[in-house]
Amino acid sequence: xxxxxxxxxxxxxxxxxxxxxxxxxxxxxxxxxxxxxxxxxxxxxxxxxxxxxxxxxxxxxxxxxxxxxxxxxxxxxxxxxxxxxxxxxxxxxxxxxxxxxxxxxxxxxxxxxxxxxxxxxxxxxxxxxxxxxxxxxxxxxxxxxxxxxxxxxxxxxxxxxxxxxxxxxxxxxxxxxxxxxxxxxxxxxxxxxxxxxxxxxxxxxxxxxxxxxxxxxxxxxxxxxxxxxxxxxxxxxxxxxxxxxxxxxxxxxxxxxxxxxxxxxxxxxxxxxxxxxxxxxxxxxxxxxxxxxxxxxxxxxxxxxxxxxxxxxxxxxxxxxxxxxxxxxxxxxxxxxxxxxxxxxxxxxxxxxxxxxxxxxxxxxxxxxxxxxxxxxxxxxxxxxxxxxxxxxxxxxxxxxxxxxxxxxxxxxxxxxxx
Amino acid sequence: xxxxxxxxxxxxxxxxxxxxxxxxxxxxxxxxxxxxxxxxxxxxxxxxxxxxxxxxxxxxxxxxxxxxxxxxxxxxxxxxxxxxxxxxxxxxxxxxxxxxxxxxxxxxxxxxxxxxxxxxxxxxxxxxxxxxxxxxxxxxxxxxxxxxxxxxxxxxxxxxxxxxxxxxxxxxxxxxxxxxxxxxxxxxxxxxxxxxxxxxxxxxxxxxxxxxxxxxxxxxxxxxxxxxxxxxxxxxxxxxxxxxxxxxxxxxxxxxxxxxxxxxxxxxxxxxxxxxxxxxxxxxxxxxxxxxxxxxxxxxxxxxxxxxxxxxxxxxxxxxxxxxxxxxxxxxxxxxxxxxxxxxxxxxxxxxxxxxxxxxxxxxxxxxxxxxxxxxxxxxxxxxxxxxxxxxxxxxxxxxxxxxxxxxxxxxxxxxxxxxxxxxxxxxxxxxxxxxxxxxxxxxxxxxxxxxxxxxxxxxxxxxxxxxxxxxxxxxxxxxxxxxxxxxxxxxxxxxxxxxxxxxxxxxxxxxxxxxxxxxxxxxxxxxxxxxxxxxxxxxxxxxxxxxxxxxxxxxxxxxxxxxxxxxxxxxx
Numbered sequence: 001x002x003x004x005x006x007x008x009x010x011x012x013x014x015x016x017x018x019x020x021x022x023x024x025x026x027x028x029x030x031x032x033x034x035x036x037x038x039x040x041x042x043x044x045x046x047x048x049x050x051x052x053x054x055x056x057x058x059x060x061x062x063x064x065x066x067x068x069x070x071x072x073x074x075x076x077x078x079x080x081x082x083x084x085x086x087x088x089x090x091x092x093x094x095x096x097x098x099x100x101x102x103x104x105x106x107x108x109x110x111x112x113x114x115x116x117x118x119x120x121x122x123x124x125x126x127x128x129x130x131x132x133x134x135x136x137x138x139x140x141x142x143x144x145x146x147x148x149x150x151x152x153x154x155x156x157x158x159x160x161x162x163x164x165x166x167x168x169x170x171x172x173x174x175x176x177x178x179x180x181x182x183x184x185x186x187x188x189x190x191x192x193x194x195x196x197x198x199x200x201x202x203x204x205x206x207x208x209x210x211x212x213x214x215x216x217x218x219x220x221x222x223x224x225x226x227x228x229x230x231x232x233x234x235x236x237x238x239x240x241x242x243x244x245x246x247x248x249x250x251x252x253x254x255x256x257x258x259x260x261x262x263x264x265x266x267x268x269x270x271x272x273x274x275x276x277x278x279x280x281x282x283x284x285x286x287x288x289x290x291x292x293x294x295x296x297x298x299x300x301x302x303x304x305x306x307x308x309x310x311x312x313x314x315x316x317x318x319x320x321x322x323x324x325x326x327x328x329x330x331x332x333x334x335x336x337x338x339x340x341x342x343x344x345x346x347x348x349x350x351x352x353x354x355x356x357x358x359x360x361x362x363x364x365x366x367x368x369x370x371x372x373x374x375x376x377x378x379x380x381x382x383x384x385x386x387x388x389x390x391x392x393x394x395x396x397x398x399x400x401x402x403x404x405x406x407x408x409x410x411x412x413x414x415x416x417x418x419x
Numbered sequence: 420x421x422x423x424x425x426x427x428x429x430x431x432x433x434x435x436x437x438x439x440x441x442x443x444x445x446x447x448x449x450x451x452x453x454x455x456x457x458x459x460x461x462x463x464x465x466x467x468x469x470x471x472x473x474x475x476x477x478x479x480x481x482x483x484x485x486x487x488x489x490x491x492x493x494x495x496x497x498x499x500x501x502x503x504x505x506x507x508x509x510x511x512x513x514x515x516x517x518x519x520x521x522x523x524x525x526x527x528x529x530x531x532x533x534x535x536x537x538x539x540x541x542x543x544x545x546x547x548x549x550x551x552x553x554x555x556x557x558x559x560x561x562x563x564x565x566x567x568x569x570x571x572x573x574x575x576x577x578x579x580x581x582x583x584x585x586x587x588x589x590x591x592x593x594x595x596x597x598x599x600x601x602x603x604x605x606x607x608x609x610x611x612x613x614x615x616x617x618x619x620x621x622x623x624x625x626x627x628x629x630x631x632x633x634x635x636x637x638x639x640x641x642x643x644x645x646x647x648x649x650x651x652x653x654x655x656x657x658x659x660x661x662x663x664x665x666x667x668x669x670x671x672x673x674x675x676x677x678x679x680x681x682x683x684x685x686x687x688x689x690x691x692x693x694x695x696x697x698x699x700x701x702x703x704x705x706x707x708x709x710x711x712x713x714x715x716x717x718x719x720x721x722x723x724x725x726x727x728x729x730x731x732x733x734x735x736x737x738x739x740x741x742x743x744x745x746x747x748x749x750x751x752x753x754x755x756x757x758x759x760x761x762x763x764x765x766x767x768x769x770x771x772x773x774x775x776x777x778x779x780x781x782x783x784x785x786x787x788x789x790x791x792x793x794x795x796x797x798x799x800x801x802x803x804x805x806x807x808x809x810x811x812x813x814x815x816x817x818x819x820x821x822x823x824x825x826x827x828x829x830x831x832x833x834x835x836x837x838x839x840x841x842x843x844x845x846x847x848x849x850x851x852x853x854x855x856x857x858x859x860x861x862x863x864x865x866x867x868x869x870x871x872x873x874x875x876x877x878x879x880x881x882x883x884x885x886x887x888x889x890x891x892x893x894x895x896x897x898x899x900x901x902x903x904x905x906x907x908x909x910x911x912x913x914x915x916x917x918x919x920x921x922x923x924x925x926x927x928x929x930x931x932x933x934x935x936x937x938x939x940x941x942x943x944x945x946x947x948x949x950x951x952x953x954x955x956x957x958x959x960x961x962x963x964x965x966x967x968x969x970x971x972x973x974x975x976x977x978x979x980x981x982x983x984x985x986x987x988x989x990x991x992x
Contacts, residue, residue: 015529022530022673065696069668093669095662096602106602185694265696272532273699276522296519299700301684308539308705311738330889351735355789358739365740369539370687383968386891409738 009232010283013240014275020223021272024070027264030222031071032078038206043075045204049179050083050145055171057180057201059153062208064185065265069151071208072181076147088114088139088146094155100162104128111135129162133170140175153182157192164193168200216258216267220248223271224285236283243284253287257294270297302393305369306401311409312354312362314402315340318417320372320391321398333363333385347413360385489583491618494558495636501554509550510543511717512710516703520551523699524676527557527637528623533667533677537684538703541744544680545645547703557637558619563645570659574604577642581611601662609670615640616674638674642666647681651688660688664695705741708733714743715750723767728757731777735788749787756783834908835941836977839967840985841903842951843974846892846967848990850899856988857906894954894964897942904938907983 020026031039042058049056060068079087090110097103108128112119123131139146148167150156156164171178180201182189193201211219224244226237248254257270273293278285309317319339323331337359344353354362364384366372375388393401395418402415503521507514524531536544552559560580567573575594579586584595598604619638626635644650650660662669667677677698681688685700706714712729719725732753736746757780758764761772768776831839848856946953952966967974978985 011526015526018525018529018531019673022532064694093605095658095665095669096600096605098658102600102602109606263696269532269696269699273523276525296699296701299684299702301686304702304704305684308741310741312740332889335889352738354739358789361745362739365742368682370683382891382966386889 009236010280013226013232013236013283014278014280016226017224017275017278018272021268021275024067025074025077027219027223027268028067028070028074030218032074037071038208039071039075042071042206043078046075046147046179046181047079047082050079050086053143053145053177055176055178056204057168057171057182058204058206059182059184059190059201060206060208061184061187061189063210063263065263066208066210067264068183068208072149072183076149083145086144088144089149090146091149092151092156094150094152098152098155098158100129100160101125103156103163104132107132129166132166136170136176136178137173140173140177143177146178148178148180150180150182153184154186154189154192156182157189157197161194161197164197165200168197172200210263211267213254213258217248217254219264219267220271221245223268224248240284243286247285247287247290253290257290266297270294273297302371302397303401303404305371306393306398307405308369309366309371309405310362311352311411312359313366314405314410314414315343315352316359316362316366317371317391317393317398318402318414319343320389321393321395321418324391324395330388331390332388333360336363336389337385343417352411489585491558491583491615491622492636493583494560494580494615494640495556496549496553496559496561498553500556501550503554506547506550506554509717510547511713512706513543513547513703516701517547517551520548520701521555523701524551524555524557524641527635528639530639530673531676533664533679533698534701535679535681535685535698536701536703537681539705539742540682541742542703542705544682544703548643548678548680552641552643557639557641558615559641559643561643561645564649565646568649569653570601570655571599574598574601574608578604578607578611581608581615601658605662605666605669609672612640612670612672612675616672619674639676640674641676641678643678643680645680647679648683648687657690660690661695664688664698667698668696706743707741708737711737711741711743711746715747721765721767724758724761724764725754727768727773727776728754728780731780732757732784735784739788753780753783753787756780831977832941833981834937835945836981837908837983838900838904838938838941838945839950839969839977840974840981840983841900841907842895842945842965842967843892843969843971844907844985844988845895845900845903845965847887847971848988849893850895852990853899853903856990857903857910892967894966896962896964900942900965901938907988 028039031037034040038060042060045056045058060072062068076087076089088111090107092103092106097106104125105123105128108123108131109119111117111131136146167178167180170176171180186192187207190198190201190203190205221244225241226232228234228237228241232240258267270293273296274285274289277289277292277296279289306314306317316336319336320331322343323335323339328335337356340359363372367374367384367389371393372389372391375390391398399415399418402410402418503517507517510517520534520536523534536548538544549559549561560577562573562576562580564573567576575596575598578584578596578598579594582595584590586592586594596607598607616638619636619640623635623638644663647663650656650663653659663677663679667675679698684702685697712726712733715729715733716722716725728750732750733746736749740746757776760776760779761768766772942951945951946965950967950969952968954964954966975985
């Protein structure tokens with residue numbers, strides 16, 4: 001029974017850490033306390049426009065996975081606690097609603113579900129856009145701030161930007177009361193806007209930067225330490241935390257891992273790999289887990305591809321490389337085959353001299369693996385042998401790949417042919 | 420649609436790999452597993468296996484089950500429980516990948532970020548993932564981007580499964596929801612997932628109250644996207660790909676996890692106007708020679724004999740390809756040949772017989788190396804295996820078919836054959852030489868020109884060949900094709916009065932209307948069969964241009980069947 005319980009709390013620890021990593025609220029929790037973060041700035045901006053009943057528009061920018069949406073969610077969560085009755089939230093995503101029709105429809109749908117109105121699927125886009133303007137007016141009269149969150153903001157800037165124009169134009173009137181928050185990974189997102197839209201958009205921007213080394217370390221500590229309370233056996237939790245502390249204090253290692261990935265999300269993904277690799281026998285995180293996770297996340301796909309090739313496929317790659325060096329204007333299977341034959345003839349290698357159709361199949365395998373690709377998109381009229389192709393490997397990659405290939409199998413002649 | 424052969428399966432050893440296993444039932448089972456997507460509704464194999472699993476306990480209940488409305492249990496991969504050890508032993512050389520994925524998926528009810536499984540064709544990605552979920556006994560929604568060939572079908576297939584809506588005759592094979600737009604899809608998906616997860620939670624609470632902590636299926640649900648690399652070629656790939664990659668972040672449901680299975684590495688998905696947080700990559704490397712040996716040895720009736728066969732054959736073939744499906748097809752006839760001198764295939768070979776067998780097979784290996792993958796006449800089991808190999812070969816079946824047809828005696832009307840030959844000639848010969856090649860003497864000029872070959876002509880010849888090699892067959896207008904067709908038909912039909920009649924026909928186009936009509940019909944048939952490619956109409960000339968896509972070998976074969984002297988008309992310098 002004792003061992004069962006031990007197993008249990010180790011699994012429990014693993015589960016806790018895993019669910020922490022998949023829970024953005026938990027990850028960004030420490031931000032709330034410090035004053036100079038984007039969190040507090042954003043919260044101030046939005047809450048002031050709620051209390052002062054004015055219109056506002058903000059753009060959140062930063063690389064993918066830097067926690068823009070998550071921080072905003074935390075802010076919204078707080079605001080809902082502070083002003084439960086005077087906020088109404090509408091979320092749009094550029095990936096889903098970048099065309100105006102579905103955007104207006106989605107706005108109408110969300111408003112309808114919030115206010116228990118009947119949403120008509122058949123309503124026209126015009127009806128929906130008028131509905132939105134009317135709704136903004138009503139909300140303004142009721143002193144309710146409508147917060148529009150436009151995720152993937154840059155995608156809304158495609159096309160005629162009717163949504164953005166209508167939204168921002170409606171906000172110009174005194175009666176309305178709305179906040180538009182755009183989230184984008186593109187730093188030039190505001191430059192994509194049309195003039196009429198840009199002039200209506202306030203130029204407030206918040207930049208989310210990748211965490212500094214200190215921040216990242218703090219984040220790691222925050223995620224990896226177990227709570228010292230009744231949920232885990234005291235000794236286990238203390239020892240676990242000590243081990244984590246030791247890992248975090250090792251500057252060299254931290255440099256290696258934390259420098260590699262810039263954004264919070266990537267860091268979390270790396271941590272997830274490490275934690276899932278944790279040994280349940282001991283129940284502690286170790287260096288080895290971090291190392292394994294590092295090699296899991298950091299991959300060299302091209303090298304993997306070369307390693308998966310057969311000898312014949314390597315021959316074809318080398319032939320293509322040689323054709324590249326010769327600067328032939330056009331390269332297709334026939335010219336590769338000619339080169340292959342000339343190599344076979346000049347070196348009298350009997351073992352790797354294969355017939356044309358065998359080579360063609362190997363060639364097709366390479367195309368499937370995307371080590372080579374067709375340079376024409378639409379020439380379906382030609383059969384594979386005639387379609388021009390190009391190599392998707394740099395000479396250095398191919399060279400490294402050949403060197404790393406199992407030396408017992410790889411004919412040494414291939415490396416020589418590369419030079 | 421129910422597969423009765425499923426019933427005979429004992430749950431302990433139903434995984435079959437490789438596909439060439441002698442037992443036909445097992446082959447079909449594998450195909451159902453691997454290409455579950457071939458059937459529009461993946462529920463079918465599941466349900467039938469559930470049926471078979473329950474028959475062992477009590478029959479009447481099973482019958483009730485089959486008429487009951489579908490439950491969340493239908494989202495489990497069927498086939499009964501399987502232990503991790505069985506799983507690892509049934510996939511030789513994949514233990515590290517299996518354990519890695521098990522660790523990433525974690526214990527019951529533990530959230531997982533999206534996974535990206537990638538590796539070459541026939542490295543066991545799909546089979547392992549499905550079997551792994553069978554081992555874990557957790558609900559999955561499996562959809563392959565091969566059968567769901569556009570985003571709408573994919574969306575609807577996922578929703579059908581989540582809403583437990585099997586397509587069948589009773590509902591007229593309709594979908595549960597119609598959804599075309601990504602926004603509708605995400606809304607419906609969220610709704611459906613919430614209900615399913617609530618169901619799962621209720622269920623596991625019941626289990627806990629019954630103090631049955633073992634055997635629960637948990638609260639997590641996994642969406643599996645197979646053949647994910649194909650999404651890149653879809654019409655709306657630029658919006659669908661980022662949507663699917665960002666789906667996990669968009670849903671914000673920790674109970675949902677995504678598994679992408681692709682045959683190309685994650686870096687092939689990069690494009691300049693798309694960004695996403697990369698899923699956790701898991702690589703399935705190609706099998707090594709030893710692993711291929713282990714795989715091929717599975718399910719062999721006489722492993723000792725087969726092993727001695729592999730000693731001889733495996734290494735040279737591995738230099739050509741390391742794909743198990745291709746190798747297993749190539750080895751099948753070769754092994755039969757290897758066994759030929761033996762009286763009893765069940766015998767364990769002695770050193771002496773091994774040596775004599777080696778001498779026997781040696782010449783065959785060298786020859787069969789060069790026609791590896793050549794498809795000969797097909798038996799039913801073999802054809803399945805071949806189909807599978809071709810399934811992977813994606814777009815290039817055009818060529819394969821030609822090779823295959825060249826071997827076979829295929830049926831085609833005489834006029835179609837002439838048309839094919841004339842198309843081939845029109846593609847190969849320069850248009851300027853038509854007059855001299857097809858005049859009344861019938862290409863006797865050819866020889867004269869050859870005699871006068873000068874240095875310049877030789878150079879010319881080289882450049883011509885080069886061009887032919889690079890550019891492929893040339894294009895030609897319809898008029899030229901018909902003119903050549905008439906010429907060669909008239910040459911072939913020896914009687915001289917016939918020839919005069921042809922000349923009349925040429926002079927007066929209305930003369931043989933019936934023949935021309937027929938020919939146009941034949942031409943469109945050949946175009947549909949991809950023997951002749953019909954291009955879009957040229958904006959300058961305004962006429963449609965054609966191109967013959969057949970190889971010289973095939974053209975010669977066709978000509979031989981007509982006893983037509985093709986080489987006489989083929990322009991070579």
